[in-house]
Amino acid sequence: MKLTHDWLGPLELPDNARRIVSLAPNVTETLFALGLGERVVGRSAFCYRPAATLSLPVVSSYTRVRWELLESLQPDLVLISTGVQRELLFELHRRGLPVFPVPLPQSPYGILENIAVLGALLGVSEAATGLCARLNERYQALHRALPPRRVYLEFDLGGPITAGRGSYVDEALRHLGLQNIFAEHPQSYFQPDLAEVVRREPALVIYEPKPHRSRPLEKAQRLLAERGWKYPLVVTGGDELAHYGPLFFEYLEALVGQIRGLAF
Template sequence: MSNRRTNVDALGHAHAPAGPGARIVSLVPSLTELIFDLGLGERLVGRTGFCIHPRDALRAVPKVGGTKDVKVDVLKALAPTHLIVNIDENRKETVDELAAFVPHVIVTHPCTPADNLQLYRLFGSVFDCEAAAERLCTALQSALDDAAALRAGLADEAVLYLIWRQPWMTVARGTYIAAMLETVGWRTLPEEAQTRYPVFEWPLAEQAGRVFLSSEPYRFKESHLAEVEALGKRPATLIDGEMVSWYGSRAVAGLRYLIALRRRLAGLVADQRSGAAAGASVSALKRSGVITR
C-alpha cells in the first residue's frame, strides 16, 4: 500500500467516503470505464458522449455533452453528488461553473502508468470499493514489473507516434502516451517540444527506428502505411490508440498490449499478433475478477 493518503485527488483535496447514495457524473471517458470496472456502474448517472466503454451498460446512462462542451443544465438536472474530471481533458472554467452546484469534484491527472495506482486507491477510498481497487493495483504492478523486465533486456528505441494527418502531428514526451510507450523502452520524438501535440516535419523521422500510426484521434488505417513509410523512410506500424492513451483500468491491458507488441516487433515472439495478446490479457483479467464486467 502506498504511504500517500489514498483519498487525496490531483489538486491535493481530501475526499470523505461518499456513502451508498453517491450519484456520479464522469467527464472523463477512461474513468467512466474505471467506474464500471470497480463495480460502481449503478452509481453513474451521467457521462459524456465520448464515454463509450462499456458500450452496452452505457446506453442507459444519460449524456451531458462532450468533455469540453458540457451541457450545464442537463448535468445540473441529474443532481450529482460527485463529478469526475481531469486536468488535461476538461476546461477549468467549466469545472469551476459545475463546482457551484456539485458538492464534490474529484480532479484527476495521471501522467504516467504508475500514477494509476493512486487513482485506483482514490476511487476505492471515496466509493467504498477498496478490495476491487487493490485487485487492480496488483494487476497493474505486475504489468509494470513485466514491462521493466522486458525493457531491461532490450535497447531503448526512438519512435515517432502519429496522432494526426495533414498537418502531421505527434506527442510530446510530457504526455501520458509518451510515458506509456517509454515503459516498454520506446522513447518518443521530438526530444523537446513547445506544445503537447506538436506539428512536425518528416526529417524528424530520420531519428526514429519506427513510426507508429495511432487509431485515435485520427483513425489511421492500413491504407496509410505505405504513405508514411515513403515519407518517413522508416518501418510503419498501426497501434491501438485506446490501449496507449486511456488510463484508469485500461492501463493494465494497455501495458500488456505494449509488452506483446514490443516483443513481436523485436522478434522475440514469432507470428503473434499483439492485438490478440492484448485481448487475451483483458479476458484473463475478467476471469480472475480484477475487471468485473
C-alpha cells in the same frame, strides 16, 4: 468526506455517493472496474468503455455540458478530469455542483494513483487496492520487454500530436525499453515538426488513429507514404495509448505483441 483539493480548496463530498455523473472516460471505466457501474447515471459522449456505459444518458461532450439534463439527473457527485476539462471543472464548481477532479497522470503509476483515490472517495478502497495490485503486476511484467529502438509516436487528434517529457506515454515507452525520439522535449504533448522527426531517425513509428475508424492500418500506411516515410509501422486500435484508464495496461501488452511481430 472532507478533503482539500489543490485547485478548489476545501471540499465536502458525499461519503457514499449513489448517483454519479462521470465526464471523463478514464474515470467511467474505473468506476465500472471497481464494481460501481450501477451508481453511474450519466456520462460524456467519449465514455464508451465498457459497453454497458452506452445505455447511459450523454450529459456532455468533453468540454460542453447539457446543463438541464445534468441537473435533472440530480447527481450527488460529478467526476471530471483536469487538463482540457479545467475550465469546465471551475464552471461546475461555480454552479455549486459536488465535483471532484481526477488529475491527468504523468506516469502510468499516476493511473494507479487515480484508481486508489477514487476507491477512497467512494468507499471501496479494498477493491481499488486489489485492482491496482493486479495492474501493477501486469505493468512490471512489461519492464524492458522490447529492445531499445528509437520510436516516434503520433496521435491523430485532427493533426499530428506527439508526447514529450513529463507525459505518462513517454514514461510507458521508456518502461517497455523503447526510446522516444522526443523524450527530452520540454512539453508533455505538442505538434511535432515532421522534418525534425526525420532528422531524429526513428526505427519505428507508432501511430494512433482516431477511434472507430475503418481500415486504420491502410490509412496510416498511406499517410506515411505521402510523407515519403519508409519506417516500420505499428497502428493501435485508436484511443488506446491516449486513454489513461485501467485498460491502458492491456493496450500496452497489445503494443508489445505487435512490435515483437515486426520484422526489423
